[in-house]
Amino acid sequence: MPLFEKQKHIESSFIPDAELVLYHGDVKDFLASLPDSAASLIITSPPYNLGKEYEDRVAIDKYLEAQSQVIAQLYRVLRENGSICWQVGNFVEDGQVFPLDIYYYPIFKKLGLFLRNRIIWHFEHGLHASKRFSGRYETILWFTKSDEYLFNLDPVRVPSKYPGKRHFKGPNKGKPSGNPLGKNPSDLWQIVEQDWDAEIWEIPNVKANHPEKTIHPCQFPIELVERCVLALTNEGDWVFDPYAGVGSSLIAATKHNRRAMGCEKESEYVEIARQRLAAFSNGELAIRPLGKPVFVPTGKEKVTQVPEEWKRAPQHQLLEKKRKYK
Numbered sequence: 238m239p240l241f242e243k244q245k246h247i248e249s250s251f252i253p254d255a256e257l258v259l260y261h262g263d264v265k266d267f268l269a270s271l272p273d274s275a276a277s278l279i280i281t282s283p284p285y286n287l288g289k290e291y292e293d294r295v296a297i298d299k300y301l302e303a304q305s306q307v308i309a310q311l312y313r314v315l316r317e318n319g320s321i322c323w324q325v326g327n328f329v330e331d332g333q334v335f336p337l338d339i340y341y342y343p344i345f346k347k348l349g350l351f352l353r354n355r356i357i358w359h360f361e362h363g364l365h366a367s368k369r370f371s372g373r374y375e376t377i378l379w380f381t382k383s384d385e386y387l388f389n390l391d392p393v394r395v396p397s398k399y400p401g402k403r404h405f406k407g408p409n410k411g412k413p414s415g416n417p418l419g420k421n422p423s424d425l426w427q428i429v430e431q432d433w434d435a436e437i438w439e440i441p442n443v444k445a446n447h448p449e450k451t452i453h454p455c456q457f458p459i460e461l462v463e464r465c466v467l468a469l470t471n472e473g474d475w476v477f478d479p480y481a482g483v484g485s486s487l488i489a490a491t492k493h494n495r496r497a498m499g500c501e502k503e504s505e506y507v508e509i510a511r512q513r514l515a516a517f518s519n520g521e522l523a524i525r526p527l528g529k530p531v532f533v534p535t536g537k538e539k540v541t542q543v544p545e546e547w548k549r550a551p552q553h554q555l556l557e558k559k560r561k562y563k
């Protein structure tokens with residue numbers, strides 16, 4: 238029996254026995270309506286202060302001060318055995334990079350939270366930098382409120398590299414040494430389940446040809462949230478995204494029978510989130526399946542071929558030389 242009805246009613250303000258809440262408005266107002274210790278998992282990607290269409294760029298100190306106030310309230314609404322997953326990249330100013338997780342860390346520590354992992358989410362695509370190396374990862378700071386926190390490893394285990402390994406001495410000599418459900422996925426998130434040698438689960442970022450892409454400029458892949466939901470909550474628990482955007486976290490939580498609440502200030506995104514949640518209930522939402530391998534070119538595609546005009550250029554000959562020595 239499913240825990241919840243598939244077609245969920247979306248409440249527009251917090252009601253304790255609701256299944257799905259999507260609030261349209263400022264995060265501080267929504268937080269003021271929440272009781273203490275409501276959420277088991279708070280997972281979000283906050284605005285990065287980059288001057289995207291949904292934010293005003295301000296001095297970094299001012300930005301962090303405003304976020305500290307929100308985080309203090311998030312701490313209040315987090316359950317004692319709960320977790321916060323804070324997904325951030327870089328703030329960039331005058332070509333200088335400010336890794337936001339470094340700036341956020343003391344804010345969480347000051348409140349007494351415990352860092353369990355700094356997860357690296359690696360992706361292949363993004364802007365090409367010309368005066369520094371191109372950025373190809375962001376991080377997730379996973380904090381817990383106490384030492385008594387929930388962590389379900391089994392639902393997120395990945396295939397082990399050598400499942401046939403056996404104990405070679407001791408009382409278990411000859412018995413398989415690994416776990417039949419697979420191994421711990423580690424704190425580097427690149428997972429390609431079909432490739433047992435590479436044993437990585439690559440979660441691409443949501444760019445142009447990703448099946449989940451909407452008009453939102455910085456969407457979470459649903460898959461990224463699913464792993465946190467499965468590992469850090471139980472069915473029926475509340476998952477909360479204070480900067481919900483187009484509802485990716487809410488979909489991930491709903492998919493796994495958790496209650497979901499989110500808050501978003503832009504009406505356009507709220508509307509898309511509603512449509513996506515409805516499409517998900519009807520089985521019509523295009524979602525990249527959990528663990529689906531990332532496309533690997535065969536080398537025969539036109540875009541993988543070196544252009545004829547480059548082949549004569551000295552830079553190309555240098556590159557060819559390097560390839561030979563690899």
Ligand SMILES: C[S@@+](CC[C@H](N)C(=O)[O-])C[C@H]1O[C@@H](n2cnc3c(N)ncnc32)[C@H](O)[C@@H]1O
Nearest residue numbers: 263264284291456457480481482483485501502
């Ligand atoms: C990085 S995006 C999150 C995108 C989201 N993870 C998704 O998959 O769609 C940050 C979101 O926070 C929203 N936001 C920014 N400031 C806010 C505030 N004070 N209250 C509520 N939402 C806010 C922005 O409109 C934006 O959609």
